[in-house]
Amino acid sequence: xxxxxxxxxxxxxxxxxxxxxxxxxxxxxxxxxxxxxxxxxxxxxxxxxxxxxxxxxxxxxxxxxxxxxxxxxxxxxxxxxxxxxxxxxxxxxxxxxxxxxxxxxxxxxxxxxxxxxxxxxxxxxxxxxxxxxxxxxxxxxxxxxxxxxxxxxxxxxxxxxxxxxxxxxxxxxxxxxxxxxxxxxxxxxxxxxxxxxxxxxxxxxxxxxxxxxxxxxxxxxxxxxxxxxxxxxxxxxxxxxxxxxxxxxxxxxxxxxxxxxxxxxxxxxxxxxxxxxxxxxxxxxxxxxxxxxxxxxxxxxxxxxxxxxxxxxxxxxxxxxxxxxxxxxxxxxxxxxxxxxxxxxxxxxxxxxxxxxxxxxxxxxxxxxxxxxxxxxxxxxxxxxxxxxxxxxxxxxxxxxxxxxxxxxxxxxxxxxxxxxxxxxxxxxxxxxxxxxxxxxxxxxxxxxxxxxxxxxxxxxxxxxxxxxxxxxxxxxxxxxxxxxxxxxxxxxxxxxxxxxxxxxxxxxxxxxxxxxxxxxxxxxxxxxxxxxxxxxxxxxxxxxxxxxxxxxxxxxxxxxxxxxxxxxxxxxxxxxxxxxxxx
Amino acid sequence: xxxxxxxxxxxxxxxxxxxxxxxxxxxxxxxxxxxxxxxxxxxxxxxxxxxxxxxxxxxxxxxxxxxxxxxxxxxxxxxxxxxxxxxxxxxxxxxxxxxxxxxxxxxxxxxxxxxxxxxxxxxxxxxxxxxxxxxxxxxxxxxxxxxxxxxxxxxxxxxxxxxxxxxxxxxxxxxxxxxxxxxxxxxxxxxxx
Ligand code: SF4
Ligand code: SF4
Numbered sequence: 001x002x003x004x005x006x007x008x009x010x011x012x013x014x015x016x017x018x019x020x021x022x023x024x025x026x027x028x029x030x031x032x033x034x035x036x037x038x039x040x041x042x043x044x045x046x047x048x049x050x051x052x053x054x055x056x057x058x059x060x061x062x063x064x065x066x067x068x069x070x071x072x073x074x075x076x077x078x079x080x081x082x083x084x085x086x087x088x089x090x091x092x093x094x095x096x097x098x099x100x101x102x103x104x105x106x107x108x109x110x111x112x113x114x115x116x117x118x119x120x121x122x123x124x125x126x127x128x129x130x131x132x133x134x135x136x137x138x139x140x141x142x143x144x145x146x147x148x149x150x151x152x153x154x155x156x157x158x159x160x161x162x163x164x165x166x167x168x169x170x171x172x173x174x175x176x177x178x179x180x181x182x183x184x185x186x187x188x189x190x191x192x193x194x195x196x197x198x199x200x201x202x203x204x205x206x207x208x209x210x211x212x213x214x215x216x217x218x219x220x221x222x223x224x225x226x227x228x229x230x231x232x233x234x235x236x237x238x239x240x241x242x243x244x245x246x247x248x249x250x251x252x253x254x255x256x257x258x259x260x261x262x263x264x265x266x267x268x269x270x271x272x273x274x275x276x277x278x279x280x281x282x283x284x285x286x287x288x289x290x291x292x293x294x295x296x297x298x299x300x301x302x303x304x305x306x307x308x309x310x311x312x313x314x315x316x317x318x319x320x321x322x323x324x325x326x327x328x329x330x331x332x333x334x335x336x337x338x339x340x341x342x343x344x345x346x347x348x349x350x351x352x353x354x355x356x357x358x359x360x361x362x363x364x365x366x367x368x369x370x371x372x373x374x375x376x377x378x379x380x381x382x383x384x385x386x387x388x389x390x391x392x393x394x395x396x397x398x399x400x401x402x403x404x405x406x407x408x409x410x411x412x413x414x415x416x417x418x419x420x421x422x423x424x425x426x427x428x429x430x431x432x433x434x435x436x437x438x439x440x441x442x443x444x445x446x447x448x449x450x451x452x453x454x455x456x457x458x459x460x461x462x463x464x465x466x467x468x469x470x471x472x473x474x475x476x477x478x479x480x481x482x483x484x485x486x487x488x489x490x491x492x493x494x495x496x497x498x499x500x501x502x503x504x505x506x507x508x509x510x511x512x513x514x515x516x517x518x519x520x521x522x523x524x525x526x527x528x529x530x531x532x533x534x535x536x537x538x539x540x541x542x543x544x545x546x547x548x549x550x551x552x553x554x555x556x557x558x559x560x561x562x563x564x565x566x567x568x569x570x571x572x573x574x575x576x577x578x579x580x581x582x583x584x
Numbered sequence: 585x586x587x588x589x590x591x592x593x594x595x596x597x598x599x600x601x602x603x604x605x606x607x608x609x610x611x612x613x614x615x616x617x618x619x620x621x622x623x624x625x626x627x628x629x630x631x632x633x634x635x636x637x638x639x640x641x642x643x644x645x646x647x648x649x650x651x652x653x654x655x656x657x658x659x660x661x662x663x664x665x666x667x668x669x670x671x672x673x674x675x676x677x678x679x680x681x682x683x684x685x686x687x688x689x690x691x692x693x694x695x696x697x698x699x700x701x702x703x704x705x706x707x708x709x710x711x712x713x714x715x716x717x718x719x720x721x722x723x724x725x726x727x728x729x730x731x732x733x734x735x736x737x738x739x740x741x742x743x744x745x746x747x748x749x750x751x752x753x754x755x756x757x758x759x760x761x762x763x764x765x766x767x768x769x770x771x772x773x774x775x776x777x
Contacts, residue, residue, distance in 0.1 A: 166607075
């Protein structure tokens with residue numbers, strides 16, 4: 001049967017067909033939909049973990065007792081999971097284990113552009129790289145064979161344009177016999193004490209040598225000989241752009257990007273006049289080809305930064321570009337927090353109090369955008385609290401008061417909680433605001449341990465944030481309604497004054513939660529034209545439902561779009577002239 | 585089947601139903617027997633940001649992205665976004681655009697005006713331009729939110745694909761309870777093309 005699937009959907013399907021029993025992840029664009037799609041198969045136990053390290057550990061546990069397991073994450077997630085990953089390379093597996101890492105060249109929604117192929121080399125693990133959805137499905141199945149045959153975890157790398165592009169896929173059946181997991185004790189292999197690990201290191205090195213040789217005859221590494229003047233070594237999405245931009249060129253298409261099939265590369269190089277490597281981000285293939293003494297052109301013509309497009313490949317090869325001159329400068333259209341978003345009032349207050357906001361990763365990172373402009377730092381998941389501790393350590397007592405860490409519920413549970421333990425333990429004196437909107441909102445509303453539901457949509461235990469903070473040892477814990485500006489101002493300014501750790505927890509849900517009874521919109525508000533003086537106070541919160549109409553009245557007036565307004569009431573509290581009221 | 589690849593760009597604002605329209609397009613082309621690729625960016629762009637989706641079909645499609653300046657049809661859900669992405673279109677390409685303005689943040693805040701006369705500017709640059717009153721036609725069909733299907737109907741007239749494949753794709757992708765309205769919206773759009 002044929003279907004149009006995204007790379008992520010095809011990987012989920014491939015895992016199902018391969019007989020995977022356990023799938024685990026922390027959501028992260030562009031990898032998120034893989035796990036959302038494994039839930040379509042009852043045979044797979046799919047779950048969200050608190051972070052990528054835990055997700056991998058769950059996968060390892062299942063593998064060690066014989067089940068095939070799937071673990072997925074975005075590129076920066078691999079940084080979190082790196083600790084177990086490197087040792088997993090030594091233990092090897094029992095049931096096949098596949099780690100998907102989704103890179104984001106061009107940083108469509110990420111904080112950096114790192115190239116995960118380096119992790120495969122660093123951890124000495126084979127890595128496959130599919131070039132379309134059909135290959136996503138096939139390579140996923142192949143990965144489990146390689147994993148079990150070579151006793152190794154396998155990584156499969158996608159990039160945004162593979163994860164989120166759709167193409168036609170032919171589906172297969174699930175493998176008929178999936179071995180039942182059972183306890184398998186093999187301490188020499190699975191207990192990595194120095195004495196055991198030393199021996200395993202040789203196994204790891206041999207495996208890479210063997211795989212490099214085997215790669216030369218793997219059908220996924222293939223030479224496509226056409227015109228011999230130009231030969232291009234490429235992989236993944238870059239292959240598609242090369243075929244598009246240079247249809248006549250000969251291509252060595254690599255399906256396994258680590259280890260490289262060096263003999264095959266030598267053979268290909270001998271068949272073409274001039275050799276190129278076309279790859280996104282790092283000179284990963286290029287450097288290794290050069291290291292075996294084969295001259296090749298790569299990063300001289302293709303940037304180390306950003307993703308490739310057919311046009312960028314054309315340009316690199318000096319072909320005429322088709323793009324016409326760009327249109328005049330238009331107002332930008334950056335993303336914005338939703339109308340009625342519970343974060344808005346908190347950021348407005350922080351700005352009013354001139355706080356130094358140590359930020360984190362999530363929808364609330366948009367608090368950085370004008371007019372709120374209330375975020376001073378943002379580095380990686382869970383870092384806000386630790387960074388606030390650091391800043392508070394060195395600032396004068398007066399400036400220290402300004403330091404406030406903000407962090408979402410999911411991010412707090414991901415790695416923020418460790419930072420809070422440290423802050424309390426080391427007597428850090430900053431204010432921490434947990435923006436609990438009951439969901440992992442940024443990546444598309446995924447459940448988390450605080451939300452009360454599992455990925456499979458079963459009701460479950462929910463973390464009690466105040467109790468958790470209490471257990472950690474926080475003495476000052478307060479819960480606020482983030483839509484009440486007076487309350488926000490009062491509570492936040494009081495806690496900022498305190499010379500010790502305080503935690504403030506907000507308790508209003510994300511407006512996008514569709515589950516019944518979680519978010520109920522209020523009645524839409526409207527601007528009473530006659531009362532609006534044009535003071536612009538309501539514009540300071542940047543709600544997309546409020547529009548400034550310059551032509552109205554002498555100075556202009558505000559207007560609320562009743563279709564967009566979620567009735568959160570925050571703008572009404574800002575209007576000194578009572579011009580904002582319930583719409584009639 | 586010729587080797588020609590048809591390149592379609594869907595542009596607009598996050599939340600306008602662009603992703604669903606692109607799904608329906610792709611499904612239609614697959615049902616009609618073509619190779620199809622589709623590409624877009626999720627994540628941040630869903631929260632009111634600028635969105636562009638690429639759909640390409642033909643005998644064999646390689647890159648999922650429309651090469652710059654090679655778009656055959658630009659299918660716009662909002663005026664300013666349509667104007668922004670015009671450089672992706674080939675000279676002489678077709679524009680089918682919803683007659684709708686959605687103010688971006690700087691305009692909402694009164695810092696910048698929404699550019700004026702975009703309809704004319706687009707028509708000047710692309711003579712083959714169809715302006716569709718998507719909102720009103722959608723209301724006529726029974727739901728203001730079906731504007732994307734109205735536009736799909738208009739686009740369908742420009743592509744050499746049998747109507748039955750369009751209808752089959754809509755039936756497959758649109759939730760049951762919204763189907764009747766969407767089929768009506770599609771027919772209204774198709775009558776314009
Ligand atoms: S998705 Fe939820 S949390 Fe994110 S901006 Fe919208 S309302 Fe706020
Ligand atoms: S009440 Fe005001 S701030 Fe809240 S969603 Fe409506 S317009 Fe926006």
